[in-house]
Amino acid sequence: MRPASEEELSEMVRTAKGPMVVRGGGTRAIGRPVAGEVLETAGLSGISLYEPGALTLVVQAGTPLAEVEAALAKEGQRLPFEPMDMRALLGRDGEPTVGGMVAANASGPRRVQTGACRDSLIGLRFVDGSGAIVKNGGRVMKNVTGYDLVKLMAGSWGTLGVLSECSFKLLPVPAAEVTLVSAEVSPAEAVRLMSQALGTPYEVNGAARGADGRVALRIEGFAEQVSYRGAALRAALGGDWEVLESDASAELWRDIRNVRGFARAAGDVWRLSVRPSEAPDLVARADCPVVMDWGGGLIWALVAERRDLRASLGAFKGHATLIRGSEATRAAVPVFQPEAAPVAALAQGLRARFDPRGVLNPGLMG
Amino acid sequence: MEMPAPNPAILAKRDRVLTQLAEILPAEALISDEAERRAYECDALTAYRCVPMAVVLPSTTEEVARILRICHDEKVPVVPRGSGTSLAGGALPTEDSIILGVARLRDVLEVDYADRIIRVQTGMTNLAVTGEVESDGFFYAPDPSSQLACAIAGNIAMNSGGAHCLKYGVTTNNLLGVTMVQMDGTVVELGGAHLDAAGYDLLGLICGSEGQLGVVTEATLRILPRPEGARPVLMGFDSSEVAGACVSDIIKAGVLPVAIEFMDRPCIRACEDFAKAGYPDCEALLIVEVEGSEAEIDEQLGLITQIARRHNPVELRESQSEDESKKIWLGRKSAFGAMGQINDYMCLDGTIPVSSLPFVLRRIGEMSKEFGLDVANVFHAGDGNMHPLILFDANKPGDLERCEAFGAEILKLCVEAGGCLTGEHGVGIEKRDLMAVQFAPEDLEAQMRVKDVFDPQWLLNPAKVFPLEVSAARRAA
Numbered sequence: 001m002r003p004a005s006e007e008e009l010s011e012m013v014r015t016a017k018g019p020m021v022v023r024g025g026g027t028r029a030i031g032r033p034v035a036g037e038v039l040e041t042a043g044l045s046g047i048s049l050y051e052p053g054a055l056t057l058v059v060q061a062g063t064p065l066a067e068v069e070a071a072l073a074k075e076g077q078r079l080p081f082e083p084m085d086m087r088a089l090l091g092r093d094g095e096p097t098v099g100g101m102v103a104a105n106a107s108g109p110r111r112v113q114t115g116a117c118r119d120s121l122i123g124l125r126f127v128d129g130s131g132a133i134v135k136n137g138g139r140v141m142k143n144v145t146g147y148d149l150v151k152l153m154a155g156s157w158g159t160l161g162v163l164s165e166c167s168f169k170l171l172p173v174p175a176a177e178v179t180l181v182s183a184e185v186s187p188a189e190a191v192r193l194m195s196q197a198l199g200t201p202y203e204v205n206g207a208a209r210g211a212d213g214r215v216a217l218r219i220e221g222f223a224e225q226v227s228y229r230g231a232a233l234r235a236a237l238g239g240d241w242e243v244l245e246s247d248a249s250a251e252l253w254r255d256i257r258n259v260r261g262f263a264r265a266a267g268d269v270w271r272l273s274v275r276p277s278e279a280p281d282l283v284a285r286a287d288c289p290v291v292m293d294w295g296g297g298l299i300w301a302l303v304a305e306r307r308d309l310r311a312s313l314g315a316f317k318g319h320a321t322l323i324r325g326s327e328a329t330r331a332a333v334p335v336f337q338p339e340a341a342p343v344a345a346l347a348q349g350l351r352a353r354f355d356p357r358g359v360l361n362p363g364l365m366g
Numbered sequence: 367m368e369m370p371a372p373n374p375a376i377l378a379k380r381d382r383v384l385t386q387l388a389e390i391l392p393a394e395a396l397i398s399d400e401a402e403r404r405a406y407e408c409d410a411l412t413a414y415r416c417v418p419m420a421v422v423l424p425s426t427t428e429e430v431a432r433i434l435r436i437c438h439d440e441k442v443p444v445v446p447r448g449s450g451t452s453l454a455g456g457a458l459p460t461e462d463s464i465i466l467g468v469a470r471l472r473d474v475l476e477v478d479y480a481d482r483i484i485r486v487q488t489g490m491t492n493l494a495v496t497g498e499v500e501s502d503g504f505f506y507a508p509d510p511s512s513q514l515a516c517a518i519a520g521n522i523a524m525n526s527g528g529a530h531c532l533k534y535g536v537t538t539n540n541l542l543g544v545t546m547v548q549m550d551g552t553v554v555e556l557g558g559a560h561l562d563a564a565g566y567d568l569l570g571l572i573c574g575s576e577g578q579l580g581v582v583t584e585a586t587l588r589i590l591p592r593p594e595g596a597r598p599v600l601m602g603f604d605s606s607e608v609a610g611a612c613v614s615d616i617i618k619a620g621v622l623p624v625a626i627e628f629m630d631r632p633c634i635r636a637c638e639d640f641a642k643a644g645y646p647d648c649e650a651l652l653i654v655e656v657e658g659s660e661a662e663i664d665e666q667l668g669l670i671t672q673i674a675r676r677h678n679p680v681e682l683r684e685s686q687s688e689d690e691s692k693k694i695w696l697g698r699k700s701a702f703g704a705m706g707q708i709n710d711y712m713c714l715d716g717t718i719p720v721s722s723l724p725f726v727l728r729r730i731g732e733m734s735k736e737f738g739l740d741v742a743n744v745f746h747a748g749d750g751n752m753h754p755l756i757l758f759d760a761n762k763p764g765d766l767e768r769c770e771a772f773g774a775e776i777l778k779l780c781v782e783a784g785g786c787l788t789g790e791h792g793v794g795i796e797k798r799d800l801m802a803v804q805f806a807p808e809d810l811e812a813q814m815r816v817k818d819v820f821d822p823q824w825l826l827n828p829a830k831v832f833p834l835e836v837s838a839a840r841r842a843a
Contacts, residue, residue: 151570
């Protein structure tokens with residue numbers, strides 16, 4: 001099924017006879033496998049409104065992300081949260097869409113400074129499981145009118161509604177960027193360096209440890225600002241740092257963002273969101289190749305197929321998600337972190353009310 | 367503004383409920399005396415008042431859970447209250463409700479600079495959070511004008527903003543985790559010192575839900591390293607429209623100041639009399655602030671003043687000292703208080719797309735003449751969050767009603783321009799009956815379903831946010 005308008009989408013959901021698999025570009029196929037008729041949003045495409053002077057964009061959910069990024073680049077602007085492209089990691093083709101990105105709350109290295117996708121998302125329209133068309137938020141940066149369903153829908157993987165339109169606040173693309181790269185260091189030393197860097201006033205907006213064990217720290221801004229801050233940061237941290245600028249810096253962060261180091265490696269890939277100071281201990285317990293981002297708050301782990309990583313981690317504050325695994329693994333191991341009973345009850349209650357017949361990606365999130 | 371009639375069945379069991387509460391609370395945490403209860407009859411929206419049935423001031427999460435369990439079982443409505451600074455009537459009691467104040471929940475539970483977080487009980491004030499970490503070079507970013515008094519609990523309930531959110535975002539962008547007690551006494555932990563949710567973003571849903579989904583007792587907040595320096599520049603213009611156009615040009619140019627504040631002549635005068643901030647005598651004033659090292663500030667202000675010059679400013683002046691900067695901000699932050707000393711006013715909070723600023727300002731000027739009431743404008747221009755203050759005389763019969771009608775028209779104008787009813791103050795009771803201007807029935811239904819999940823009996827903060835006729839069936843059930 002491929003609706004050409006929001007009205008058609010609403011009608012298709014309303015009259016659905018059974019489960020539907022909601023799909024944008026199909027490039028972020030994670031979660032428990034869902035059986036059902038495929039509902040593609042690619043027909044809902046196009047930029048509805050772009051006001052560079054107000055730093056805001058309204059776009060239909062099926063619009064290819066590449067089209068959006070090209071339009072913003074023309075005006076020297078961008079989506080602030082640096083969304084990950086999962087194609088290489090998951091070995092998939094297709095065009096990532098705006099709706100898929102929002103449904104995944106996909107956010108990259110700049111998450112530590114400018115927030116996640118959900119933080120830049122200021123409004124949306126969606127069709128709930130009964131076929132009702134709902135709008136929430138709007139196209140202004142500050143809006144507390146009513147409950148914030150925008151946040152609820154971001155990262156809900158199409159289980160509460162099918163997105164039809166999304167609004168974002170944007171940021172200007174800075175004139176320059178610089179990245180400091182260390183020698184290979186242990187996870188503990190990496191977290192120490194990253195925490196120190198993120199605690200300086202130099203506005204570090206990327207802090208990662210690559211698969212090669214080297215720490216990378218990024219600063220963006222006006223040209224003189226970047227060279228001043230880069231030097232000040234090096235002085236504050238001490239030690240030897242390699243300096244990457246412009247394209248070389250951008251390429252490094254693209255690779256970290258897309259976890260390129262694990263793209264061709266065999267095994268399952270897990271994604272952990274943790275308290276940075278607990279990261280070294282968790283990495284030791286995981287005992288596998290890792291990429292660390294968000295100053296240690298995000299850990300990508302490459303593990304043997306079918307291994308339930310959570311069993312080795314024990315109890316920790318945060319969550320682990322199985323991002324890449326065979327269908328059999330995803331059917332056997334909970335993809336999303338199991339929640340405490342009262343929280344799970346709230347999630348179940350929301351699902352029951354937004355999709356009472358259980359037709360939208362049922363079971364995907366468990 | 368209408369509130370539902372108190373439920374006689376609940377009023378009748380007041381003694382029974384108070385006896386149960388007295389069993390689980392220390393004496394000083396339960397207020398039943400009428401004179402003392404009266405202190406809680408309103409928040410900062412003082413036009414509406416109602417004395418609650420009782421007031422409880424718990425000091426632990428466990429006490430909050432016990433209180434809510436009793437009220438849940440007895441079906442008594444509960445109105446959560448931070449410091450009572452809501453401008454929207456968010457903490458207005460009903461006669462048959464119990465006020466649950468968080469004023470005694472004031473502990474700092476944890477500060478961690480390596481992870482850049484602070485965990486506090488939510489009765490702590492906004493400014494006290496920054497006070498806790500500033501000597502170590504950190505701060506908590508959201509800075510509502512009421513930050514000296516307002517509690518973190520209220521900030522979370524209303525998703526409070528402030529002058530600096532153009533760069534740092536509002537409460538929801540700086541909130542990492544909460545401990546929340548549901549109406550039935552269940553305690554849930556959402557988020558923590560890590561980023562983003564495991565499943566649905568319930569934390570994002572709680573923030574801004576106006577105390578209708580649960581009582582938040584503890585919060586993990588993101589703290590940030592203080593910038594090396596900051597400096598505001600004052601720009602005076604001879605019309606509001608020109609100032610509005612200048613704001614749009616600054617944003618388009620790729621500079622992102624931390625704050626762009628706007629004031630018009632009536633407001634400039636009142637603030638100048640109050641704070642002696644050295645504001646110029648002009649029709650419209652912008653305060654634009656940038657951060658960084660001295661050289662970085664010079665570079666950014668250079669670009670900004672270059673843009674401003676194209677709009678023929680009548681005054682263009684950079685702050686020369688920390689002391690002067692403080693005065694400039696004191697003037698801005700005391701705008702509401704200063705206006706209040708010379709006039710009764712109603713403060714609006716609609717947000718519009720920045721590109722519509724010149725048009726909306728012109729229309730407000732025209733409407734001011736139609737209604738025969740003056741308007742003073744002070745607002746966060748960078749993000750389009752307007753605060754028109756409609757001046758009226760509370761002693762003059764009919765003036766308040768005329769003012770409310772004018773206010774409603776301005777908010778409708780904001781929605782028509784592509785904006786919203788409230789940018790940071792919340793809906794409360796004040797904008798409750800205008801919700802249908804911005805939302806279709808399906809939109810409100812979706813929001814009310816969330817309330818059904820968290821508080822099936824609709825006991826928390828009753829008669830707020832949703833128009834009474836829209837929520838009638840649910841409240842009666």
